[in-house]
Amino acid sequence: MFKLVMTISLIIVAISTLLYVYRLVKGPSTPDRVIALDAIGINLIAITAIISVVLNTSAFVEVILLLGILAFIGTVAFSKYLEKGEIIENDRDQ
Amino acid sequence: MSYLHLAILAPLLFSIFIPFFYKIFRRIHTGWFVLPLPIILFIYFLTFIPITSNQKTIIESLNWIPSLGINFTAKVDGLGLLFALLITGIGALVVLYSIYYLAKDKEKLNTFYVYLLLFMGAMLGVVLSDNLIVMYAFWELTSFSSFLLIGYWYERDKSRYGAQKSMLITVFGGLAMLCGIILLYIMTGTFSITEIVPQSNEIFHHALFIPALLCILLGAFTKSAQFPFYIWLPDAMEAPTPVSAYLHSATMVKAGIYLVARFTPVFGESSVWFWLVAGVGMITLIWGSVFAVKQTDLKSILAFSTVSQLGLIMSLLGVGAAALHYEALDDNIFTVATTAAIFHLINHATFKGSLFMAAGIIDHETGTRDIHKLGGLMHVMPITFTISMIGAFSMAGLPPFNGFLSKEMFFTAMVHVTEMDIFNLETWGVLFPVIAWFASVFTFIYCMILVFKTFMGKYQPEKLGKKPHEAPIGMLISPIILVSLVIIFGLFPNLLSDSLISPAMAAVLPSLLQVGGVFEVHITFWHGLTIELFMTMGVIIMGLILYKTYPKWKKIYKAIPEKLSINGFYDGTIERSQSVSNKLMNMNMNGSIRSYLAYIFAFLIIILSTTLIWKNAFKLDTSNVSSIGVYEVVLAIFVMVGSISILFVKSRMTSIILLGAVGYTVSLFYVLFRAPDLALTQLVIETISVALFLVCFYHLPKLRKFETRLTFKLTNALISFGVGAVVTAIALSAHSNKLFSSISQYYVENTYEEAAGKNMVNVILVDFRGFDTLFEITVLAIAALGIYSMIKLRLNRGKEG
Numbered sequence: 001m002f003k004l005v006m007t008i009s010l011i012i013v014a015i016s017t018l019l020y021v022y023r024l025v026k027g028p029s030t031p032d033r034v035i036a037l038d039a040i041g042i043n044l045i046a047i048t049a050i051i052s053v054v055l056n057t058s059a060f061v062e063v064i065l066l067l068g069i070l071a072f073i074g075t076v077a078f079s080k081y082l083e084k085g086e087i088i089e090n091d092r093d094q
Numbered sequence: 095m096s097y098l099h100l101a102i103l104a105p106l107l108f109s110i111f112i113p114f115f116y117k118i119f120r121r122i123h124t125g126w127f128v129l130p131l132p133i134i135l136f137i138y139f140l141t142f143i144p145i146t147s148n149q150k151t152i153i154e155s156l157n158w159i160p161s162l163g164i165n166f167t168a169k170v171d172g173l174g175l176l177f178a179l180l181i182t183g184i185g186a187l188v189v190l191y192s193i194y195y196l197a198k199d200k201e202k203l204n205t206f207y208v209y210l211l212l213f214m215g216a217m218l219g220v221v222l223s224d225n226l227i228v229m230y231a232f233w234e235l236t237s238f239s240s241f242l243l244i245g246y247w248y249e250r251d252k253s254r255y256g257a258q259k260s261m262l263i264t265v266f267g268g269l270a271m272l273c274g275i276i277l278l279y280i281m282t283g284t285f286s287i288t289e290i291v292p293q294s295n296e297i298f299h300h301a302l303f304i305p306a307l308l309c310i311l312l313g314a315f316t317k318s319a320q321f322p323f324y325i326w327l328p329d330a331m332e333a334p335t336p337v338s339a340y341l342h343s344a345t346m347v348k349a350g351i352y353l354v355a356r357f358t359p360v361f362g363e364s365s366v367w368f369w370l371v372a373g374v375g376m377i378t379l380i381w382g383s384v385f386a387v388k389q390t391d392l393k394s395i396l397a398f399s400t401v402s403q404l405g406l407i408m409s410l411l412g413v414g415a416a417a418l419h420y421e422a423l424d425d426n427i428f429t430v431a432t433t434a435a436i437f438h439l440i441n442h443a444t445f446k447g448s449l450f451m452a453a454g455i456i457d458h459e460t461g462t463r464d465i466h467k468l469g470g471l472m473h474v475m476p477i478t479f480t481i482s483m484i485g486a487f488s489m490a491g492l493p494p495f496n497g498f499l500s501k502e503m504f505f506t507a508m509v510h511v512t513e514m515d516i517f518n519l520e521t522w523g524v525l526f527p528v529i530a531w532f533a534s535v536f537t538f539i540y541c542m543i544l545v546f547k548t549f550m551g552k553y554q555p556e557k558l559g560k561k562p563h564e565a566p567i568g569m570l571i572s573p574i575i576l577v578s579l580v581i582i583f584g585l586f587p588n589l590l591s592d593s594l595i596s597p598a599m600a601a602v603l604p605s606l607l608q609v610g611g612v613f614e615v616h617i618t619f620w621h622g623l624t625i626e627l628f629m630t631m632g633v634i635i636m637g638l639i640l641y642k643t644y645p646k647w648k649k650i651y652k653a654i655p656e657k658l659s660i661n662g663f664y665d666g667t668i669e670r671s672q673s674v675s676n677k678l679m680n681m682n683m684n685g686s687i688r689s690y691l692a693y694i695f696a697f698l699i700i701i702l703s704t705t706l707i708w709k710n711a712f713k714l715d716t717s718n719v720s721s722i723g724v725y726e727v728v729l730a731i732f733v734m735v736g737s738i739s740i741l742f743v744k745s746r747m748t749s750i751i752l753l754g755a756v757g758y759t760v761s762l763f764y765v766l767f768r769a770p771d772l773a774l775t776q777l778v779i780e781t782i783s784v785a786l787f788l789v790c791f792y793h794l795p796k797l798r799k800f801e802t803r804l805t806f807k808l809t810n811a812l813i814s815f816g817v818g819a820v821v822t823a824i825a826l827s828a829h830s831n832k833l834f835s836s837i838s839q840y841y842v843e844n845t846y847e848e849a850a851g852k853n854m855v856n857v858i859l860v861d862f863r864g865f866d867t868l869f870e871i872t873v874l875a876i877a878a879l880g881i882y883s884m885i886k887l888r889l890n891r892g893k894e895g
Binding site: 025062081 | 735773777778
């Protein structure tokens with residue numbers, strides 16, 4: 001029963017990730033894609049968590065944390081790039 | 095190191111001092127310092143005559159590379175001594191001649207004598223070495239020094255062309271000879287000729303016998319200017335005349351003759367040897383004599399006549415080898431061919447040397463060598479005329495000169511060929527005397543042209559470059575000595591027979607000699623009204639008729655266009671090989687990395703798939719495979735969709751993002767296959783590399799930012815599909831062919847026990863296999879420093895700014 005629930009939720013997350021991937025490929029504007037990527041990152045967190053429950057291990061907790069940080073940093077960096085055209089501003093230019 | 099070694103190496107060692115003599119004693123002609131050396135060597139080698147005429151040989155060995163069986167073994171026997179005397183004797187005369195021929199203040203005498211001494215030492219080494227590798231080393235040194243001497247006037251185009259041509263052909267033959275030497279070593283296990291000769295019977299039935307024979311003969315034929323390799327010799331006439339006289343008539347071109355004579359005891363039993371040596375010699379003889387008539391330049395006539403005479407000697411050696419089939423010495427009439435070959439070898443060196451020197455004198459005193467411009471010089475240059483006449487009459491085979499004797503013996507040998515009953519000679523043997531006779535007729539014609547067109551006829555001073563006069567006495571000494579030898583050997587041929595010819599024959603045909611026996615060589619001037627005498631008379635009559643009517647029939651030479659000649663073929667081959675290889679290279683090396691990648695991948699596919707099929711290595715064994723879960727399938731679909739859609743997206747931005755998505759999915763795979771450390775690292779690295787890609791994307795130049803799809807190319811698709819299929823097949827076969835179990839159990843057991851850690855991956859990285867980690871750290875450091883220096887260091891900034 002527990003295993004079934006886990007599998008169902010995993011399938012649901014996977015379908016939602018696939019749909020995000022469709023958005024990522026299709027598109028139309030870059031912000032759409034960035035948001036899709038961010039959401040894929042969050043979905044990956046969910047998948048990792050479910051899999052570590054299935055595999056009955058706590059070895060992947062760091063992966064979850066790391067994914068969260070990376071998804072945040074990545075999205076922020078993308079947003080800054082889209083807004084200002086560069087990510088790390090050079091002080092001397094100012 | 096014995097005196098003999100010192101004598102062989104003396105010219106090489108002495109050549110070191112030549113530039114010093116040239117620099118210090120500017121007022122004395124450098125040749126005077128060189129002259130004593132060949133004279134001393136000549137006298138030294140004369141002291142060996144009593145030893146060799148008692149059928150004894152002297153062997154002195156000096157270790158060089160004993161572990162490989164390569165030792166500098168010097169061996170003096172009849173054949174080697176004969177050549178050594180020719181080399182040093184004619185060497186001394188040529189040096190004397192060159193002192194008067196080359197001007198002290200106009201020519202670079204230091205280089206000339208250095209090259210000449212190098213050549214002399216190399217030639218002595220060739221004929222006196224018993225070890226084949228040492229002989230090969232000296233052999234190549236003769237090629238190189240000859241190259242340097244032909245290109246002596248290197249500012250002339252023709253000299254460079256001739257030097258290059260002779261180099262290419264003789265070095266080609268030399269390399270073939272090296273192959274032959276190595277094959278002989280494989281068969282016999284030794285490089286020493288003395289040890290190879292007794293094994294000739296075993297070699298004869300060896301599978302490598304024929305290849306070795308062909309390789310050795312190729313070396314001999316190229317060096318001795320045999321058909322069709324003779325073409326370098328006429329072009330080598332661009333060398334200074336002393337060089338032509340020394341190298342290209344008396345010594346170097348006889349190195350091939352020496353080689354054939356030296357290997358006769360080894361290969362002589364074979365019919366291939368007989369037909370190749372005698373047949374090629376015959377073809378060269380007739381070809382050279384026919385084309386010598388056509389030439390208009392004195393030295394060209396002499397070059398072709400050298401070719402022809404070398405063919406004569408070669409064919410005699412071939413016929414002489416047939417004597418090995420007739421055991422009884424008493425009635426062995428075929429050894430006369432070998433006698434004739436050796437006798438003519440000496441004779442040719444004398445008369446051809448004098449003729450070249452005479453041609454040099456004419457060139458030196460009139461400024462031209464063209465027989466159309468020369469004529470009527472008899473009264474102006476009487477001594478040169480006498481020299482030329484004696485030399486040419488000897489070459490034509492007229493009595494009472496030595497050429498007459500050797501030509502008679504040549505005819506005798508060729509007539510005897512028809513009596514042989516081996517090698518199909520019953521049917522084809524009759525060709526030998528016929529070709530020999532025709533070649534002799536043409537020899538007679540060009541000898542007459544040589545003398546009479548130059549010295550008789552109309553005197554045309556207006557066509558000559560200088561006012562002609564008789565040469566200085568110093569220039570005439572050497573040819574006078576040579577022509578007096580021509581007469582002496584002609585009148586008293588038996589001076590040579592016991593001292594030189596008989597020991598040399600013993601070296602060429604050792605198996606025919608009983609222990610302690612000697613070859614009875616007796617050359618008589620008058621041997622009765624035999625068929626040879628009538629043949630000679632026929633030659634003279636026919637030759638006179640043809641010479642008188644020459645202007646009428648010389649048109650036949652125009653029948654063959656220059657392009658179809660062997661020279662045309664050689665030039666065409668050189669040119670075509672250059673253009674073809676150039677084209678080939680331009681076709682393959684087009685500078686585009688795409689095509690190089692295509693080659694690399696195509697070869698990868700071809701080599702791997704043929705190996706798989708050829709070795710029957712493809713195997714699919716599913717017994718060791720775990721079951722596939724639904725998560726893996728889902729993730730695999732993710733990876734596939736991501737990577738395939740990279741191929742079809744329009745914008746580069748999208749493909750970067752897709753690449754990132756694939757990377758993240760791979761990290762999920764790591765999660766699924768329980769590799770937390772890998773998953774962590776993969777996530778971070780993927781993020782950073784996607785960011786780096788974005789940086790690259792951002793800095794693309796505006797002009798080139800085409801937003802286009804990847805164009806479809808069938809070859810690329812095929813190659814990429816092939817690479818994928820081959821790698822998959824190999825991975826499957828590798829998995830199915832697992833032979834040994836993994837060693838991972840050791841790590842599982844010992845991670846905590848030995849290394850005090852619970853994370854096995856990290857313990858392997860820093861404890862069990864920490865060495866790899868160290869260098870991966872180094873790689874990262876190098877990459878970081880490299881990036882920093884690429885950004886900061888702009889050496890061409892000044893040019894741009």
